[in-house]
Amino acid sequence: MSRLIKPEWGRFTLLLTIAAALTIIPLPESLRPYRPHWMLLALFYLGTYLPAQTGIIRSWLLGILIDAISGSLLGIHAITYAFTSYITLQFHLRLRLYAMVQQMLVITLLLCVNLTIEFLIRSATEGMPDTTLFWAPILTTPLLWPLFFIHKGWRPQSPHSR
């Protein structure tokens, strides 16, 4: 039954390309720590509204790519991206019914877990800079969710209703 609906690769690639560009676009030094986690927002959107195109392995490979460009240890972003996709895919039917504010809360929680994973790995390997600004994206990221949320109406129907 799900074969009848054409997968939306266009939206998928566009969204990920924009998110990746926003992740590495230059910002003034003072704003850099506050840069929202665009990839998390994109993955959350894809997992919730386009689950047929999202996959854990795919998110993981994407994370490896981001790790390779950004110079962090290979695997740090990969592990958090895979985790994000896992949670959104697992609960996508429920997440879709949530109001925007509830989704923002879920995003905040997800980001907290992701940052904790990253923090643990980084402090176990290369050592963290002694700054609390590491946690600053928790404040900025959920606030940008409305930008993604308004596009969900592109195709309200689930491609694979159980």
Next chain:
Amino acid sequence: MSANNTSQGSIFRKGDTLTLKLVIVTLLSLVLIATDHRLHKSYQFRSWIESVLLPAQQLINFPNIFSLWILEGVRSYETLQEENASLRKRNLLLLHQLQKQEAIESENSRLRKLLNASFIFGTVQKDDKVRLAEIIAVDLDAFSQEVVLNKGESDGVYVGQPLMDATGVMGQIVRTTPYSSTALLLSSPRHSIPVQSRRNGLRSIAIGSGHSNRLKLRFVPTESDLIPGDTLITSGLGGRFPYGYPVGIVHSVDAQEEAHFAEVILTPTAQLERSREVLLVWPDTALTKRASPTSNSPEVATP
């Protein structure tokens, strides 16, 4: 493929496949992180990915370059004239200083000869080659303090090469691709550089703190003679950075009576976050080559 399409004949329910995938992927990541941290084998892979993505990086940087170009274009005739005049004055002053410096350098080398000095790394390496490079303004990980430059292997850039700006040492090259390279800045917690005090020659190692305006000195005894305002220069030990380039100025010294080591904070002299044009330095190899047979193997030299 997506977990949802596979289900028909599978033994696992959808949720189980997802969890299984997550477990596999997590284990894989942990293995990758550990091997990357221990063995540093990912270098080739990264430089390959970077050279593939270079056009995209330059595309992202394009608005930046474009706005700079527009700004240059609309600058008025008078401002240009003023700038020209002030630059000419500055150039005269610098030339004047250079004359004095040449005299001092030759006197210094004469004195060294008189002393029959064997301290080779302490000599100023006059013939360092320098080339301009530009930072491709692509932001990498906010905490790893790396920048991408527009010169690569084809311009002779090599891993470990020192990077400066007009006022001091900025860092060193850590990865290269044919047409670009990535440099690690001094301020990264992963970077350390051997330094010595210009005033009294006290040696130490400066380590990045993760903030672009702070470095820390390691293993400085509490009773050592360092005061705020002292300039620290590269000591040339380790053979990677040439001797004599300024690294930082002592910002504060915190020497507790009961501690073994003083906590010394430096402000880097280079403008780590503001420089756009940077200098790649090819150190004069003649001195280091002459030094290596005597310093490595005195036993071989004696018979």
